[in-house]
Amino acid sequence: MRNSGVPSRLLIWGAGLALIFLVGNAQAARKVTYLIVEDKAHPFQIVQGSESRGGIISDMVDAIFAGDEYTVDHQVYPINRLRQVVAKEQVNFWVAYEAVHWHTFGNQGLMVEEPLFNTRHVLLTCREDIPDRITRLEQLRGLNLVMLRGFDYQALDSAIEGGLIAEVPIDRYEAGIQLVAMGRTDGFVEMESRLKYHVRTSGVGNTDCLRWIDFSAIIPNFPLYISVDIDWPPAFRDFIAQRIRTLRASGELERIMDHYLGSDYSPNLGFGTAE
Template identity: 30%
Template sequence: MKRFITIMLTLQICLASFTVHAESINYYVIAKQAMPFQIISNNNQHTGMVSDIVSSVFAENYTVNYHTYPFNRMISELESGGEKNWVTYGSPNWGGVQAANLSDIPIYTVSHSILTHAKSDLVFRDFKDVNDKVFILLNGFDYPSLQPFIDSGEINELRVKDYAAAFRILDRMPQDAIFVEMTSRIKYNLKLLSKDLKDYKLQDFSAIIPGYPIYLALDPNMDSDIQKFINQQLLLLSNSGTLTKIINRYI
């Protein structure tokens, strides 16, 4: 009898494990604008800080389906429910669907900088040093710390579709324009576009946009066993130093 019970319990555990691992994970990727967090190569290979972490979390027994959209379209898809058991990245600072259900531990701490042309004589200390500048911002993204200044008209914003456009404007308006963006994204895209950092100046912008953590953002209706698995895997990756190694590939 004991042997029978043991066998049945083992079968139940195996079946439960199979049920969880049979699920597909739907990973949402921002097209073109999210490097180095999410990078898509010409042959449609997915790399980048977040993508490599997601691959490591689901390295075994799970199928990861990739869904790539422009930022605004991705948000619309997720707000309407998205595919079952979806994953992307987010932060409490962003609000909305990218903050509704986050992993237990953060995966990276974001800092922001302002990039100016090397010819600029700007030295940033506080807002009065930049309130007469044109703020170059990426189209589609929200900047909660800047929004009150934008709403009041204290900031003259110029939205661009990508980093190449931002760098071109700095080249054309060296004394009048500043590009506000995540430090890691600026550095990565300068390198990607064969730009020399010596031709620009990078200054810390944490006085206006303080650093904050980002997490894996999860489907609010995600299967509880899968969510538990994700958090367990992230903790293992953090404790083993793997998270740090992944981040260091790109910064």
């Protein structure tokens, strides 16, 4: 048989490189890059000194990938930088959290079909004349309401633009809670879980007057999901979905919520009924 002209040692060397490449890719695919927002994501993602320090969703992500199959690399970015590195594909095989209407990652991410938990919005207030449940925007007429700068409050945008309510923009949860507790503003609109956490940890004094007004008729409850890099295969999303179902059934997701929010907080983790 005639020799192909390629020295056998080159064939062996080329095969070795191919094997190294395949092994390297397999190892890279097992490393999960978990994207974390540096600021204002407490208690979902807690960051101190630019380092990840847990949080509800961070702990859930670690629980999802617990075991030998995957390793999780927590990477912290300011929100605008995070969007940029994803858009420019400067990070690979990432996961993050997302809501359907946020569109944080554009066409670069796909959401896992199984949600983590549901969110609900409340109006935190010390005013006794505000009803326990807000059912229409007209009930807010003339109110000065604290809102986090740069956040999307959906239905309230038109009320602000039309002069129905006045927005009091703030950059820190603690500042907003203090304004409400001191009676310097009429209320603070935000996710209940975020407000519960910051009321518990902020150290703001004299919060006995605080009332938690149901705001779900104005900003409907919505679920949070895990979003993954489009380069992950479909089987990866299926794996995450099954792990979420397993952790929910075992009570682990609820235990994580209780750790940060207290046992008196009752999120919709089962999604069987509306909140």
